Amino acid sequence: AQSVTQPDIHITVSEGASLELRCNYSYGATPYLFWYVQSPGQGLQLLLKYFSGDTLVQGIKGFEAEFKRSQSSFNLRKPSVHWSDAAEYFCAVGARSASGGSYIPTFGRGTSLIVHP
Amino acid sequence: NAGVTQTPKFRVLKTGQSMTLLCAQDMNHEYMYWYRQDPGMGLRLIHYSVGEGTTAKGEVPDGYNVSRLKKQNFLLGLESAAPSQTSVYFCASSYPRTVANEQFFGPGTRLTVL
Numbered sequence: 001a002q003s004v005t006q007p008d009i010h011i012t013v014s015e016g017a018s019l020e021l022r023c024n025y026s027y028g029a030t031p032y033l034f035w036y037v038q039s040p041g042q043g044l045q046l047l048l049k050y051f052s053g054d055t056l057v058q059g060i061k062g063f064e065a066e067f068k069r070s071q072s073s074f075n076l077r078k079p080s081v082h083w084s085d086a087a088e089y090f091c092a093v094g095a096r097s098a099s100g101g102s103y104i105p106t107f108g109r110g111t112s113l114i115v116h117p
Numbered sequence: 118n119a120g121v122t123q124t125p126k127f128r129v130l131k132t133g134q135s136m137t138l139l140c141a142q143d144m145n146h147e148y149m150y151w152y153r154q155d156p157g158m159g160l161r162l163i164h165y166s167v168g169e170g171t172t173a174k175g176e177v178p179d180g181y182n183v184s185r186l187k188k189q190n191f192l193l194g195l196e197s198a199a200p201s202q203t204s205v206y207f208c209a210s211s212y213p214r215t216v217a218n219e220q221f222f223g224p225g226t227r228l229t230v231l
Contacts, residue, residue, distance in 0.1 A: 009157070032218065043121070043207055043222035044160075090159060094218050104175075105220060107152075109159035 002027040002093050004108035012114040013081050021076040021111050023065075023091030032094035033074040034105060035065055039087045047089075050074065061085070086115040118143050121223035123208050129229045130198045138193040138226050140208030148211045149191035150175075150220065151183060153204040160207065166191055167213070198230045 003026045013019055025031055032051045036044040048059025055067040065076045074091060089112075092105040121142045130136055140149065147168050152160040162175030166185040180202060182194045191210075195202060205227050209220040 006159075034219070036222075041225075043224045044209075044220075045222070046219050049219060104150075104162070104165065105218065106162075107160040109157060 002031070002106050004091050004093050004106055006089075006091055006108035006111050008111045009109070010112045010114060012116060014116045015083050016080050019076075019078045019081045019085070019113070021089050021091075021113070023074045023076065023108060024072050025074060025091075025093040026072065027093055031074075032105075033065075033067060034092040034094070035059065035063070035074070035076050036090045036092065036107075037061075037087050038090065038110075044090060047076070051094075081113075081115055083115050083117060086113055088112050120144065121208055121210055121221050123206075123223040123226050125226060126224070127227050129231065130195075131231050132199060134198050135194070135196050136198065136228075137195075138206055138208075138228075140191045140193070140210075140223060141189055142191075142208075142210040142221070143189060144210060144212070144221065145188070146210035146212045146221070147188075148213050148218070149185065150209045150211075151181070151191065151193045152207045152209065153177065153202075154207060154225075155204050163193065163206075198228075200230045202228065203230045204228060 005024045034049045035047040038044045050057045050067045088110045091108040094105045124139045150165040151163040161177045164183040166172045169188040184192045208223040211220045
Protein backbone atom coordinates (compact mmCIF):
# COMPACT_ATOMS: atom_id res chain seq x y z
CA ALA A 1 0.00 0.00 0.00
CA GLN A 2 1.11 3.52 -0.67
CA SER A 3 1.98 6.00 2.06
CA VAL A 4 3.17 9.56 2.40
CA THR A 5 5.31 11.08 5.14
CA GLN A 6 5.62 14.76 5.82
CA PRO A 7 8.27 14.89 8.52
CA ASP A 8 7.65 18.47 9.60
CA ILE A 9 4.44 19.27 11.44
CA HIS A 10 5.23 22.99 11.58
CA ILE A 11 7.66 25.17 9.66
CA THR A 12 8.33 28.79 10.54
CA VAL A 13 10.00 31.15 8.09
CA SER A 14 10.46 34.88 7.78
CA GLU A 15 8.77 36.70 4.95
CA GLY A 16 11.11 36.85 1.98
CA ALA A 17 13.05 33.75 3.03
CA SER A 18 13.19 30.60 0.97
CA LEU A 19 11.06 27.58 1.79
CA GLU A 20 11.34 23.84 1.41
CA LEU A 21 8.66 21.45 2.63
CA ARG A 22 9.59 17.81 2.70
CA CYS A 23 7.57 14.88 1.40
CA ASN A 24 8.59 11.24 1.21
CA TYR A 25 6.44 8.57 -0.33
CA SER A 26 6.28 4.82 -0.44
CA TYR A 27 4.81 3.17 -3.51
CA GLY A 28 5.87 0.18 -5.56
CA ALA A 29 5.29 1.64 -8.96
CA THR A 30 5.73 5.00 -10.63
CA PRO A 31 3.85 7.40 -8.40
CA TYR A 32 1.56 10.24 -9.21
CA LEU A 33 2.40 13.01 -6.77
CA PHE A 34 0.58 16.14 -5.72
CA TRP A 35 0.94 19.13 -3.46
CA TYR A 36 -2.18 20.84 -2.16
CA VAL A 37 -2.56 23.98 -0.06
CA GLN A 38 -5.28 24.66 2.46
CA SER A 39 -5.84 28.20 3.67
CA PRO A 40 -7.56 28.61 7.05
CA GLY A 41 -11.21 27.64 6.87
CA GLN A 42 -10.97 26.61 3.24
CA GLY A 43 -10.87 23.45 1.20
CA LEU A 44 -7.75 22.17 -0.52
CA GLN A 45 -6.39 23.65 -3.71
CA LEU A 46 -3.95 21.95 -6.05
CA LEU A 47 -0.54 23.62 -6.21
CA LEU A 48 1.17 21.25 -8.62
CA LYS A 49 1.36 17.64 -9.71
CA TYR A 50 3.84 15.19 -11.19
CA PHE A 51 3.09 12.08 -13.18
CA SER A 52 5.82 11.86 -15.80
CA GLY A 53 8.42 13.82 -17.70
CA ASP A 54 10.50 16.62 -16.26
CA THR A 55 11.21 15.94 -12.61
CA LEU A 56 11.08 19.65 -11.74
CA VAL A 57 7.47 20.73 -11.73
CA GLN A 58 6.22 24.30 -11.69
CA GLY A 59 2.98 25.17 -9.97
CA ILE A 60 0.82 28.11 -9.06
CA LYS A 61 1.76 30.94 -6.72
CA GLY A 62 5.47 30.58 -7.50
CA PHE A 63 5.86 27.08 -6.05
CA GLU A 64 7.88 24.27 -7.56
CA ALA A 65 8.63 20.68 -6.58
CA GLU A 66 11.28 18.20 -7.57
CA PHE A 67 10.68 14.48 -7.92
CA LYS A 68 13.68 12.42 -6.84
CA ARG A 69 13.06 8.74 -7.42
CA SER A 70 16.29 7.66 -5.70
CA GLN A 71 15.22 9.41 -2.51
CA SER A 72 11.47 8.73 -2.84
CA SER A 73 10.93 12.41 -2.30
CA PHE A 74 8.82 15.19 -3.76
CA ASN A 75 9.84 18.33 -1.88
CA LEU A 76 8.03 21.61 -2.35
CA ARG A 77 10.03 24.82 -2.70
CA LYS A 78 9.55 28.53 -3.03
CA PRO A 79 12.41 31.03 -3.34
CA SER A 80 10.75 33.88 -1.45
CA VAL A 81 7.81 33.37 0.90
CA HIS A 82 4.98 35.91 1.22
CA TRP A 83 2.82 36.35 4.29
CA SER A 84 -0.15 35.07 2.29
CA ASP A 85 1.58 31.69 1.93
CA ALA A 86 0.81 30.89 5.56
CA ALA A 87 -1.36 27.79 5.29
CA GLU A 88 -1.43 24.01 5.65
CA TYR A 89 0.35 22.07 2.92
CA PHE A 90 -0.43 18.50 2.00
CA CYS A 91 1.53 16.08 -0.11
CA ALA A 92 -0.36 13.22 -1.73
CA VAL A 93 0.50 10.13 -3.75
CA GLY A 94 -1.90 8.52 -6.18
CA ALA A 95 -2.28 4.76 -6.35
CA ARG A 96 -4.63 2.54 -8.26
CA SER A 97 -7.96 1.81 -6.60
CA ALA A 98 -8.90 -1.75 -5.64
CA SER A 99 -10.98 -2.01 -8.79
CA GLY A 100 -7.91 -1.29 -10.85
CA GLY A 101 -9.39 1.90 -12.14
CA SER A 102 -8.14 5.36 -11.57
CA TYR A 103 -5.78 6.52 -8.93
CA ILE A 104 -7.00 7.19 -5.39
CA PRO A 105 -4.74 9.69 -3.62
CA THR A 106 -3.33 9.10 -0.17
CA PHE A 107 -2.51 12.23 1.80
CA GLY A 108 0.25 13.03 4.22
CA ARG A 109 -0.57 14.54 7.59
CA GLY A 110 0.26 18.03 6.46
CA THR A 111 2.79 20.72 7.30
CA SER A 112 1.66 23.98 8.80
CA LEU A 113 3.58 26.96 7.44
CA ILE A 114 3.94 29.99 9.69
CA VAL A 115 5.30 33.18 8.16
CA HIS A 116 6.85 35.85 10.36
CA PRO A 117 6.87 39.45 9.11
CA ASN B 118 -19.45 26.89 -12.34
CA ALA B 119 -19.88 26.46 -8.60
CA GLY B 120 -17.39 23.58 -8.51
CA VAL B 121 -17.87 21.41 -5.44
CA THR B 122 -20.38 22.57 -2.84
CA GLN B 123 -21.19 21.13 0.57
CA THR B 124 -24.17 21.59 2.82
CA PRO B 125 -24.41 22.35 5.62
CA LYS B 126 -21.29 24.35 6.52
CA PHE B 127 -21.68 23.78 10.25
CA ARG B 128 -23.69 21.38 12.37
CA VAL B 129 -23.93 20.42 16.02
CA LEU B 130 -25.41 17.04 16.90
CA LYS B 131 -26.11 15.19 20.08
CA THR B 132 -24.79 11.67 20.53
CA GLY B 133 -27.08 9.20 18.81
CA GLN B 134 -28.63 11.67 16.38
CA SER B 135 -28.44 11.12 12.66
CA MET B 136 -27.69 13.45 9.79
CA THR B 137 -26.77 13.56 6.13
CA LEU B 138 -24.11 15.70 4.53
CA LEU B 139 -24.66 16.64 0.93
CA CYS B 140 -21.96 17.13 -1.66
CA ALA B 141 -22.72 18.40 -5.14
CA GLN B 142 -20.46 18.98 -8.13
CA ASP B 143 -21.22 20.56 -11.48
CA MET B 144 -18.09 19.47 -13.36
CA ASN B 145 -19.47 16.16 -14.62
CA HIS B 146 -16.82 14.30 -12.64
CA GLU B 147 -17.07 10.55 -12.35
CA TYR B 148 -15.26 10.11 -9.06
CA MET B 149 -16.35 11.57 -5.74
CA TYR B 150 -14.85 11.21 -2.25
CA TRP B 151 -15.57 11.92 1.37
CA TYR B 152 -12.69 12.72 3.74
CA ARG B 153 -12.48 13.68 7.34
CA GLN B 154 -9.79 16.00 8.65
CA ASP B 155 -8.62 15.86 12.23
CA PRO B 156 -5.72 17.77 13.81
CA GLY B 157 -2.42 16.03 13.14
CA MET B 158 -4.08 13.30 11.08
CA GLY B 159 -4.28 14.92 7.68
CA LEU B 160 -7.11 13.82 5.40
CA ARG B 161 -8.45 10.31 5.79
CA LEU B 162 -10.67 8.78 3.17
CA ILE B 163 -14.04 7.60 4.44
CA HIS B 164 -15.78 6.38 1.28
CA TYR B 165 -15.52 7.07 -2.39
CA SER B 166 -17.50 6.48 -5.56
CA VAL B 167 -16.26 5.74 -9.05
CA GLY B 168 -19.60 6.39 -10.68
CA GLU B 169 -23.33 6.74 -10.25
CA GLY B 170 -24.73 3.88 -8.20
CA THR B 171 -21.33 2.62 -6.97
CA THR B 172 -19.53 3.22 -3.69
CA ALA B 173 -16.46 1.79 -1.98
CA LYS B 174 -14.92 1.91 1.47
CA GLY B 175 -11.91 4.00 2.21
CA GLU B 176 -9.56 4.04 5.16
CA VAL B 177 -12.06 4.92 7.93
CA PRO B 178 -15.57 3.83 6.83
CA ASP B 179 -17.01 2.63 10.15
CA GLY B 180 -20.01 4.60 11.38
CA TYR B 181 -20.69 6.17 7.97
CA ASN B 182 -22.80 5.27 4.98
CA VAL B 183 -22.88 6.87 1.54
CA SER B 184 -25.04 6.95 -1.52
CA ARG B 185 -24.51 8.12 -5.10
CA LEU B 186 -27.94 8.04 -6.69
CA LYS B 187 -27.11 10.86 -9.08
CA LYS B 188 -23.79 11.50 -10.74
CA GLN B 189 -23.54 15.03 -9.39
CA ASN B 190 -24.38 14.21 -5.76
CA PHE B 191 -22.62 12.20 -3.09
CA LEU B 192 -24.28 11.89 0.31
CA LEU B 193 -22.56 11.01 3.57
CA GLY B 194 -24.75 9.70 6.37
CA LEU B 195 -24.19 9.28 10.06
CA GLU B 196 -26.84 6.96 11.45
CA SER B 197 -25.96 7.34 15.12
CA ALA B 198 -23.46 10.11 15.72
CA ALA B 199 -20.65 9.67 18.24
CA PRO B 200 -18.27 12.26 19.73
CA SER B 201 -15.43 10.55 17.83
CA GLN B 202 -17.07 11.75 14.64
CA THR B 203 -16.47 15.38 15.55
CA SER B 204 -14.39 16.54 12.62
CA VAL B 205 -14.24 18.63 9.50
CA TYR B 206 -15.59 16.75 6.51
CA PHE B 207 -14.45 17.44 2.99
CA CYS B 208 -15.94 16.26 -0.23
CA ALA B 209 -13.89 16.07 -3.41
CA SER B 210 -14.43 15.07 -7.01
CA SER B 211 -12.18 14.14 -9.89
CA TYR B 212 -12.31 13.24 -13.56
CA PRO B 213 -10.56 9.88 -13.89
CA ARG B 214 -9.78 10.24 -17.59
CA THR B 215 -7.13 12.64 -16.42
CA VAL B 216 -4.39 10.22 -15.50
CA ALA B 217 -3.10 12.28 -12.64
CA ASN B 218 -6.58 12.29 -11.12
CA GLU B 219 -6.45 15.80 -9.73
CA GLN B 220 -9.10 16.35 -7.08
CA PHE B 221 -11.32 19.38 -6.57
CA PHE B 222 -12.40 20.02 -3.01
CA GLY B 223 -15.44 21.56 -1.40
CA PRO B 224 -15.16 24.13 1.42
CA GLY B 225 -15.86 21.61 4.18
CA THR B 226 -18.49 20.91 6.83
CA ARG B 227 -17.57 21.37 10.47
CA LEU B 228 -19.44 18.81 12.58
CA THR B 229 -19.50 18.74 16.37
CA VAL B 230 -21.04 15.82 18.21
CA LEU B 231 -21.79 16.47 21.87
